[in-house]
Amino acid sequence: xxxxxxxxxxxxxxxxxxxxxxxFRLESGATLSPVTLAYExxxxxxxxxxxxxxxxxxxSGSGHAAGYHAGDDKPGWWDxxxxxxxxxxxxxxxxxxxxxxxxCYGSSGPATVDPATGEPYGLRFPVITVGDMVxxxxxxxxxxxxxxxxxxAGGSMGGMQVLEWAAHHPTKxxxxxxxxxxxxxxxxxxxxxxxxxxxxxxxxxxxxxAYYAADKKPDAGLAVARMVGHITYLSEESMHQKFGRxxxxxxxxxxxxxxxxAVESYLKYNGNNFTRRFDANSYLYVTKAMDYFDLSxxxxxxxxxxxxxxxxxxxxxxxxxxWLYPSYHSKELVRALTAVNADISYLDIQSSWGHDAFLLExxxxxxxxxxxxxxxxxxxxxxxxxxxxxQK
Amino acid sequence: MTNLQSPISNATxxxxxxxxxxxxxxxxxxxxxxxxxxxxxxxxxRHKRVxxxxxxxxxxxxxxxxxxxxxxxxxxxxxGLADYPDSSFDFVILSQTIPFLxxxxxxxxxxxxxxxxxxxxxxxxxxxRYRLHLLVNGRFxxxxxxxxxxxxxRRWQAFTIADFTEFCxxxxxxxxxxxxxxxxxxxxQSWGENLWAETAVFALEKQVNx
Numbered sequence: 291x292x293x294x295x296x297x298x299x300x301x302x303x304x305x306x307x308x309x310x311x312x313x314f315r316l317e318s319g320a321t322l323s324p325v326t327l328a329y330e331x332x333x334x335x336x337x338x339x340x341x342x343x344x345x346x347x348x349x350s351g352s353g354h355a356a357g358y359h360a361g362d363d364k365p366g367w368w369d370x371x372x373x374x375x376x377x378x379x380x381x382x383x384x385x386x387x388x389x390x391x392x393x394c395y396g397s398s399g400p401a402t403v404d405p406a407t408g409e410p411y412g413l414r415f416p417v418i419t420v421g422d423m424v425x426x427x428x429x430x431x432x433x434x435x436x437x438x439x440x441x442x443a444g445g446s447m448g449g450m451q452v453l454e455w456a457a458h459h460p461t462k463x464x465x466x467x468x469x470x471x472x473x474x475x476x477x478x479x480x481x482x483x484x485x486x487x488x489x490x491x492x493x494x495x496x497x498x499x500a501y502y503a504a505d506k507k508p509d510a511g512l513a514v515a516r517m518v519g520h521i522t523y524l525s526e527e528s529m530h531q532k533f534g535r536x537x538x539x540x541x542x543x544x545x546x547x548x549x550x551x552a553v554e555s556y557l558k559y560n561g562n563n564f565t566r567r568f569d570a571n572s573y574l575y576v577t578k579a580m581d582y583f584d585l586s587x588x589x590x591x592x593x594x595x596x597x598x599x600x601x602x603x604x605x606x607x608x609x610x611x612x613w614l615y616p617s618y619h620s621k622e623l624v625r626a627l628t629a630v631n632a633d634i635s636y637l638d639i640q641s642s643w644g645h646d647a648f649l650l651e652x653x654x655x656x657x658x659x660x661x662x663x664x665x666x667x668x669x670x671x672x673x674x675x676x677x678x679x680x681q682k
Numbered sequence: 683m684t685n686l687q688s689p690i691s692n693a694t695x696x697x698x699x700x701x702x703x704x705x706x707x708x709x710x711x712x713x714x715x716x717x718x719x720x721x722x723x724x725x726x727x728r729h730k731r732v733x734x735x736x737x738x739x740x741x742x743x744x745x746x747x748x749x750x751x752x753x754x755x756x757x758x759x760x761x762g763l764a765d766y767p768d769s770s771f772d773f774v775i776l777s778q779t780i781p782f783l784x785x786x787x788x789x790x791x792x793x794x795x796x797x798x799x800x801x802x803x804x805x806x807x808x809x810x811r812y813r814l815h816l817l818v819n820g821r822f823x824x825x826x827x828x829x830x831x832x833x834x835x836r837r838w839q840a841f842t843i844a845d846f847t848e849f850c851x852x853x854x855x856x857x858x859x860x861x862x863x864x865x866x867x868x869x870x871q872s873w874g875e876n877l878w879a880e881t882a883v884f885a886l887e888k889q890v891n892x
Contacts (some may be wrong), residue, residue, distance in 0.1 A: 603753070624755055628765035633735075636755035637744045658748050664749035 301357030320416035328396025329353045329388035331382035334675035342436045345387040346444035346451040352395035355387035370652045377659035390423040392575040400571035413499035420583045424454040445469035457595045465603040470648040472619035473585040479577035492572050510571040514563030520558040525611040525644030592626035600630040604637030605662040608638045609647035697866035701883045710772035714874040720747035735763030763792040771797035781838040787853045800886040808842030808876040843876045859885035
């Protein structure tokens with residue numbers, strides 16, 4: 291197979307298992323043992339291990355952020371921004387991306403077999419939080435021999451993990467890039483999550499999460515949950531541009547209940563597609579983790595949550611048409627970070643793509659991220675990796 | 683009063699910005715309000731080793747600043763100032779913007795809360811050419827670097843050095859230093875600045891009550 295010229299090419303998924311002896315304690319008080327994280331790395335670690343960047347993914351993402359798996363014709367989810375000469379330049383930085391705890395792309399989650407019973411956990415899997423996801427990532431980073439990350443970057447739920455790193459593990463990183471995100475899941479976001487979860491609960495094949503051995507899975511429920519999600523990732527303007535009131539195949543209205551509008555076909559296609567790649571129970575766990583996310587809860591204010599993060603450098607980005615994580619959430623974050631004297635750059639990028647913009651506005655994002663990382667590398671004296679060993 | 687520490691040297695900086703750069707102390711903490719494409723801030727970071735921060739409204743400006751490796755946040759002046767704790771900076775800079783402000787007194791007092799000194803630059807509409815222009819043509823003069831009348835989306839208020847000096851007295855602001863420019867060069871005369879100066883640079887600080 292030939293790859294595009296600026297692609298990392300073939301990449302290998304890896305796994306790290308920990309907490310075999312000492313169980314991993316979760317925020318809820320429950321424990322998990324063992325814990326597995328699926329991850330990938332791109333680029334080369336430099337001599338003093340100072341060029342490591344952790345990429346954190348959104349709700350339905352995976353550890354496969356860039357490059358190609360053997361036999362796949364589609365690259366990882368952020369391939370536009372990760373690779374040689376791209377925003378996260380793999381010639382210069384060592385990139386790590388791991389699948390979050392509770393997800394279904396190789397990390398421990400409800401579909402994982404519970405060693406105590408020999409059956410998949412299902413709903414016996416403990417409820418996890420964004421804080422738990424990040425503490426698990428911290429174990430992985432330590433396992434890779436990295437004391438301090440140069441940067442943690444991600445959008446949407448990835449952005450929440452970035453903020454969790456910055457607020458609760460401030461000595462473990464030098465910079466943070468939270469994109470299209472919030473420091474506090476709003477009631478509207480919780481409501482939207484709940485609609486998705488209710489669709490799954492209402493599916494008769496869900497069976498309280500015990501469907502792994504059954505012939506049928508709660509695909510209809512998961513598809514509806516995903517459709518709701520997709521609506522929230524777009525904007526009214528981008529829907530006008532993308533679909534308008536166009537009919538998908540018909541010339542005129544059918545006066546029946548077949549899906550006929552282009553936007554209906556889009557949602558149906560994406561909803562169904564999602565059921566082939568995502569686990570319904572994981573959808574419940576990951577959305578629940580997002581709903582619990584509120585950095586100001588413990589300390590009373592956002593500025594207090596970042597009281598020990600004043601030495602970090604931040605690049606905060608929001609998008610004008612994002613109504614899921616609107617710009618004012620990012621501005622609130624910027625205010626809190628300014629109050630603790632953090633070094634902060636912030637831009638609200640003009641875009642009509644809605645929340646999806648963080649994956650689509652590649653040109654502007656590349657300029658911003660590449661320049662920010664360039665400055666960071668200079669100020670922190672980050673040496674280039676010795677890539678001679680990697681050349682084949 | 684005029685105290686230029688170094689001759690106007692860097693051709694890439696606008697003359698009034700070069701004066702501002704000369705007033706800023708090395709390794710100080712600087713906030714540039716409305717920093718545009720970041721030319722002044724980049725100059726200060728490189729040549730004076732300052733800790734520089736910027737606030738800029740336009741996307742193009744912020745993008746240009748980040749590409750220069752500067753730390754700049756998007757926002758307006760009120761947003762830019764309100765979030766900073768007291769005395770976060772040694773110098774807060776506002777160049778060529780005062781004529782556009784609705785509440786210049788409030789903004790400058792905020793600048794002096796956030797910074798020890800405020801450095802402002804503005805065109806002097808008392809300059810003799812501007813006076814003559816109005817007298818002869820009966821039309822308002824066009825100040826250098828200012829948008830033509832009716833072509834700007836924001837209204838601005840013309841004032842002179844004498845007006846601004848009175849403004850500072852009204853708002854209990856101490857003028858620490860003044861530098862005057864004409865044709866991009868320091869004004870040679872030490873008198874009649876309200877007539878001879880085209881551009882003014884004022885370094886301001888809070889009035890100390892004794």
